[in-house]
Amino acid sequence: MRILSITALILASAPAHAEDWSFLVQPYLMLPSMDGKAAVAGIDANVDVGARNVVENLNFGFLGYVEAVKGNFAFGVDVNYMNLDANPDDARVSANVAQTAIQPMLFYRVADYFELVAGIRYNSIKLSLSSDISAIDGNERKKDWVDPIVGFRFNGPISSGTSFGLLANVGGFGVGSDIAIQVRPMLNFKVGSGITIDAGYQFVYMDYETGTGVQRFAYDVLTTGPILGVSFRF
Numbered sequence: 426m427r428i429l430s431i432t433a434l435i436l437a438s439a440p441a442h443a444e445d446w447s448f449l450v451q452p453y454l455m456l457p458s459m460d461g462k463a464a465v466a467g468i469d470a471n472v473d474v475g476a477r478n479v480v481e482n483l484n485f486g487f488l489g490y491v492e493a494v495k496g497n498f499a500f501g502v503d504v505n506y507m508n509l510d511a512n513p514d515d516a517r518v519s520a521n522v523a524q525t526a527i528q529p530m531l532f533y534r535v536a537d538y539f540e541l542v543a544g545i546r547y548n549s550i551k552l553s554l555s556s557d558i559s560a561i562d563g564n565e566r567k568k569d570w571v572d573p574i575v576g577f578r579f580n581g582p583i584s585s586g587t588s589f590g591l592l593a594n595v596g597g598f599g600v601g602s603d604i605a606i607q608v609r610p611m612l613n614f615k616v617g618s619g620i621t622i623d624a625g626y627q628f629v630y631m632d633y634e635t636g637t638g639v640q641r642f643a644y645d646v647l648t649t650g651p652i653l654g655v656s657f658r659f
Contacts, residue, residue: 449492449501453654455627457507459522461646465552465566467639472522472646474509488654499532499540523551526629528574530594538581542594546572546605548631550644568642570601570633586615590625602633611652619658627652 492501505526530544553565576594590611597605611625634643
């Protein structure tokens with residue numbers, strides 16, 4: 426009976442929040458610039474769109490992040506979809522890019538404010554070419570692949586209402602992309618109970634190529650741009 430009483434006392438005195446789940450939902454906007462090269466059916470095209478052209482070139486976009494946290498572990502999923510015309514209107518060969526990225530990640534806290542990250546990034550790229558050259562105009566190809574990723578996340582306070590976060594990962598390793606890199610620094614400003622306004626910048630680079638000749642598909646593009654979002658924690 427004494428052992429049972431001691432056990433009950435230990436359980437009762439343990440922090441109630443130790444095993445509680447917490448959740449985060451973060452819709453956000455990104456104003457991307459894209460620079461690089463792509464190939465469809467063996468035909469090369471420049472991918473070049475500046476941030477100031479995105480509003481007129483963007484056909485549709487959605488970006489969001491959700492996360493569940495328990496103890497030292499967290500599981501998050503980042504979803505990005507963009508459909509835009511990625512060339513100036515006067516380009517001889519223009520490319521439309523429809524890009525989907527779904528990125529599930531597992532985080533493990535190894536120190537205060539610092540976590541290791543492992544996950545995958547599912548990429549789906551549809552490239553469509555338009556040109557005044559009839560043999561090129563209308564060519565399109567869609568490719569799907571998965572990149573393993575590893576990296577880290579830092580998130581620490583600057584002041585009572587402000588924190589700084591940095592997500593960085595590298596992946597591909599020839600499994601999907603030859604190399605894939607993501608770096609995302611963010612500032613978070615508390616505006617209410619469990620609510621922050623998030624502002625930062627994202628760098629995403631992918632170098633993927635498959636096939637030869639008319640079967641060649643390539644996507645070697647750096648996408649960068651400012652991010653603005655809002656996070657709800659509960």
